[in-house]
Amino acid sequence: MSDLTIVQELALFAFRARTRGVGAELRTDAARRVLDVLGNSLAALETPAAGAVRALITEWEGRPRATALGLPGRYPEASAALLGGTLAHALDFDDTHLPSVLHPSASVVPAALAVAETTGASGAALLDAVAVGVEITVRLGMAGYDAALGNSIFFERGLHATAICGAVGAAAAAAMLSGLGAAEIGHALGIAASMGSGLLEANRTGGTVKRVHCGWAAHAAVTAAGLARHGLTGPPTVIEGRFGLLQAFCGPAADASVVTADLGTHWELPGIFFKPYPCNHFTHAGIDAALRLRAHGITADQIDRLILAAPTAVLRTIGEPLAAKRHPESGYHAAFSGPYTVAAALLGGGGLGVFHEDFTDSAAADPARLALAAKVSCRPDPRCDEIFPHQFPATLTAELHTGRTHTERVTMNRGGPGNPLSPEELATKFRLNTATALTPEAATAIPEIVYDLPDLPDLDHLIRALGTTQPHLPH
The missing domain is CATH 1.10.4100.10 (2-methylcitrate dehydratase PrpD)
Incomplete structure (x- = not known):
């Protein structure tokens, strides 16, 4: 001692x-x-x-x-x-x-x-x-x-x-x-x-x-x-x-x-x-899940509803109050919004996935992004709660017009020891x-x-x- x-x-x-x-x-x-x-x-x-x-x-x-x-x-x-x-x-x-x-x-x-x-x-x-x-x-x-x-x-x-x-x-x-x-x-x-x-x-x-x-x-x-x-x-x-x-x-x-x-x-x-993304770290797994949806060919015009599931503590920052998160008042506020960042990843995708151009005031006011963000509901996820805060996980489910659903679960954030950014990405x-x-x-x-x-x-x-x-x- x-x-x-x-x-x-x-x-x-x-x-x-x-x-x-x-x-x-x-x-x-x-x-x-x-x-x-x-x-x-x-x-x-x-x-x-x-x-x-x-x-x-x-x-x-x-x-x-x-x-x-x-x-x-x-x-x-x-x-x-x-x-x-x-x-x-x-x-x-x-x-x-x-x-x-x-x-x-x-x-x-x-x-x-x-x-x-x-x-x-x-x-x-x-x-x-x-x-x-x-x-x-x-x-x-x-x-x-x-x-x-x-x-x-x-x-x-x-x-x-x-x-x-x-x-x-x-x-x-x-x-x-x-x-x-x-x-x-x-x-x-x-x-x-x-x-x-x-x-x-x-x-x-x-x-x-x-x-x-x-x-x-x-x-x-x-x-x-x-x-x-x-x-x-x-x-x-x-x-x-x-x-x-x-x-x-x-x-x-x-x-x-x-x-x-x-x-x-x-x-x-x-x-x-x-x-990897210039926004609140709690939003990153949702962004990665949305990018995976894009990689599977899912586009905004196919989507009826999006369900963003995340740790309970995370949702206090990126999901509440839901109306404000679906319609952020500025690009800065958009960086703390789960619904908006999911929409931006599905519709934008600059830089390493989303980048600064996705968080300007004009981008946050884009009607297409706001319309897609309005389709995003947020809910706590018990499995995400078990992982948090050693990672900031999320699950994103897309319910499509066809009646089909597609779910992406992200349990390990990019940029950390288990999923690092390469020297080229940095x-x-x-x-x-x-x-x-x-x-x-x-x-x-x-x-x-x-x-x-x-x-x-x-x-x-x-x-x-x-x-x-x-x-x-x-x-």
């Missing part, structure tokens, strides 16, 4: 990784996370949330230290992280850990990139920090997973664990790249635990604030590391204490021991799912994501640079390549 508190064990884990490295295999995986975040971020440059953040950090100004995507010049690292995290999460295209249902890279990578550029860190140091930050994020999320409930306690309480836990994990990454010792890294974690926040009500009833949650977590992380560097301290029992993070957010059902179990010997990082995702933001030369060069990060002495080549993006100045 260790005499260290949880945050002290996490800090020692991070310090050892800073001084010894995490190894070639984990660095390779972390590089894939960096590439995925950059592609998702560049695709999100035109989102209203990104525009709001760009306008704000331009008003703030400050010392030019780190790149802010879509803006010329440089900004304070906390401002760059705020914009970077917003972009990374804005299109709901970021990676997902199961069963915690967190999107860890969207907070960690932007914070790490901003601090790494500011401090002149090596590519290997960046990847070590990303690996540790992501690992800490998902372990905190798993401490709030209730196996009996079959769901995250954070989620059940309407709390966005991605941002809450992400602030702490990203603070570890930022502190490592700031060259802090174990004690100071622990203080950075303790400070960040007071800063993470996020409510999920926007998933149900609208509003774009959720897009900024990971940006604020990344901003908090950089701020926390900076405050720790200047001597501010955090409570040593900030994770497991009576008024610590887990008790405050999750209550007595949280299991603090999960955070440090096999820490350093077992890594969650390689099992985190990449998203490259396709990056290329499609950056088609309007990068020159073809940069879109080819950046993946090569990212995969070379373990051997690069700094981020200069990557920053120069990212500098080819067209500025998106605030209005």
